[in-house]
Amino acid sequence: MSVKNDQPDMNRRKFVGTTVAAAGAVVVAPGVLLHTVAGADPESRGASAKHRWGMLIDANKCAEGCSACVDACNSEHGLTGHDRPATDAQWIRAVKLKDNSTGHINRLVMMCQHCEHPPCVDVCPTGASFKRTDGIVLVDRHICIGCRYCMMACPYKARSFVHEDLENQSVNAPRGKGCVEGCTMCVHRIDRGETVTACQEACHDTGHGAIVFGDLKDPDSEISQALKSQNSRQIRADLKLNTGVRYSNL
Amino acid sequence: MRSSFNSIRRFTYLLAGAAFAVTSLQATGDTAVIKGSKAASMESCVAETNDIRRNHMDYLKHQRVETVRDGIRGAKFSLIDCVECHASKDNDGNALPVTDEGQFCEACHAYVAVSPACFQCHRTTPMQGNGSLGAVDLEQMKFQSLNASSLKEWHPVIHAGSESAR
Numbered sequence: 001m002s003v004k005n006d007q008p009d010m011n012r013r014k015f016v017g018t019t020v021a022a023a024g025a026v027v028v029a030p031g032v033l034l035h036t037v038a039g040a041d042p043e044s045r046g047a048s049a050k051h052r053w054g055m056l057i058d059a060n061k062c063a064e065g066c067s068a069c070v071d072a073c074n075s076e077h078g079l080t081g082h083d084r085p086a087t088d089a090q091w092i093r094a095v096k097l098k099d100n101s102t103g104h105i106n107r108l109v110m111m112c113q114h115c116e117h118p119p120c121v122d123v124c125p126t127g128a129s130f131k132r133t134d135g136i137v138l139v140d141r142h143i144c145i146g147c148r149y150c151m152m153a154c155p156y157k158a159r160s161f162v163h164e165d166l167e168n169q170s171v172n173a174p175r176g177k178g179c180v181e182g183c184t185m186c187v188h189r190i191d192r193g194e195t196v197t198a199c200q201e202a203c204h205d206t207g208h209g210a211i212v213f214g215d216l217k218d219p220d221s222e223i224s225q226a227l228k229s230q231n232s233r234q235i236r237a238d239l240k241l242n243t244g245v246r247y248s249n250l
Numbered sequence: 251m252r253s254s255f256n257s258i259r260r261f262t263y264l265l266a267g268a269a270f271a272v273t274s275l276q277a278t279g280d281t282a283v284i285k286g287s288k289a290a291s292m293e294s295c296v297a298e299t300n301d302i303r304r305n306h307m308d309y310l311k312h313q314r315v316e317t318v319r320d321g322i323r324g325a326k327f328s329l330i331d332c333v334e335c336h337a338s339k340d341n342d343g344n345a346l347p348v349t350d351e352g353q354f355c356e357a358c359h360a361y362v363a364v365s366p367a368c369f370q371c372h373r374t375t376p377m378q379g380n381g382s383l384g385a386v387d388l389e390q391m392k393f394q395s396l397n398a399s400s401l402k403e404w405h406p407v408i409h410a411g412s413e414s415a416r
Contacts, residue, residue, distance in 0.1 A: 047321035132321060140318050141371055169373045171330050176371035191323045 046191070052135035053185050054216040054244035055200070056223050056232060059108040061210035061249075062094070069109055069211065070094060072202030076186065078170030089160040089175075091183045092199055097250075106250055109199070109211075112137055112158040112183035113235065114244035120150035120159065129180075135216075135244050136185050146178040155236050158182050185213075185244075216244065284354050289335040296326055306332075307366070329368060334376045347374035 073079065073092045081088030092111040098104070118137045120129045128144035131137050139150075139159075151159045159182040166176050172188045175181055186197040200211040214223035226232075232248040234241070283289040295302040302309075309327040316322040336354040337345045348355040349369045359366060 045322070046316070130319065132319070134321070138318070142314060142318065165370075168375075169371065171373050171377040174371040174373065179371070187321065188323075191321045 047132045047134040047136070049133040050217065052216040052244065053190060054114065054135070054214065054223055054246065055185075055197075056212045056226050056246050056248060057108055058210045058212075058248050059106050059250045061208050062107045062109060063206075063208050063210075064107060066206060066208065067094060068202040068206045068208075069199035072198040073183075076170070076198035077173035077175075077184075078168065079173075080166070082164070087161075087163050089162060089181065091160065091181070108247060108250065110156060110158065110235075111199075111245065112154075112185075113156050113241070114183075114185060116242035116244070118241065119153040119155065119239075123149040123153040125149065132187075134190075136187055136190070137182075138184055138187065139180050139182065141175065141179040141181070144179040146180060148180060150180055155239060155241075282354070282358065284336065284338040287336050287338040287354065289354070292335065295335075296331070310368075329372050330377075333372070333374060337375050345375040349374045 070090075070092055077091065079089050079091065092109055095108060095110050097106040097108070099106075114135055114137045116131075116135065118129070118131055120137065121131055124130075125147060126143050126145055128140045128142075129137070129150045130140060146161065148161055151157075151161060159180050161180050162175060162177050164177055169175055172186075173181075173184065186194075189197065195214060197211075197213045200213045203209060203211045212223050212226055214221040216224060216227075218224060226248075227246060230248055232246040233250055234243045234246055235250075289295070297309075306327070310329055310332075313325045313327045314329075316325065332355070333348055337348050338353065339345055346353055347369075350356060351360075355369070
């Protein structure tokens, strides 16, 4: 941390002091220290590479005319619009896919696919677009310059740009004019130790249950079991992005 | 001659410094917190007041990287907590934005002539309480208490399915 004033940097001094103390402690009692780290409370533990968060969306269960997940997402993150669908922020949207040769219509929800190899991160000139260790792809608005390269790079059209000044944002999702944004997989909930996203919750509450959210790295998780037992696919799997969001019955 | 001139100059500097110290003390004295805000009822901020006055911007900047990049929440220094404590209420009990003229954050930032961009994105009133919540429905807040253990209770169908699958 850089302190831009004329005071002696007490943190640096403290850091040197604690480093010496910690080195001593490591030598004296490694067992005790390790135990403390393992027992840290969930609020402060942060993202971990032991997890990879993902979703499975059942296109058959996604019901015509239902917008529960979209509404829940808007409410959870305080997303407001100006009745301008072309430019209003949209973190999750319902789309219809029609097979022209058979006339069969598929309905599904589309949002950030939280790729393992995200193109938005590749193209970001400032490093604002990034992937957390637990696989969630986010925008760091503190350094986003609003160039929108990521919006162009995303094959899923998953990101939005905020065009106008905002007020009354949710504490769940600080957001403002001039930044790009997209689905965060309800990262504020995950960091609290919850494993339910707003959209999954809303979809369940309507009785459709089309969305399963969970840890792809945990073989016993709901989503891992579901992915193991049924056929599923990634959208634009040809791009080899290894998406965190998968679809079944598509 | 020269040394006496120097001592006069030094004395003038000292005088100017003292005057500045007095005015800044008046401007940022212990009464700086807004009456009626939660902060007014508390003994001190999350750290020593002088430390917070001098360094809060650095603490927050450091913490924001940890939160956004590493997902470390519940840190000692948090902008949400600043707003939570320092927002005051109007006569109707509605929270006033900390960026309104004369309110805690704005008053001092205006005094020292800085315009931080925090509140272009961050909420300026406490989320709970009587503040206006914009698009956010209070009903939604109940879901915040949900966690992995309560998932089983409200999601019995899926859980029953997974257990039989194992």
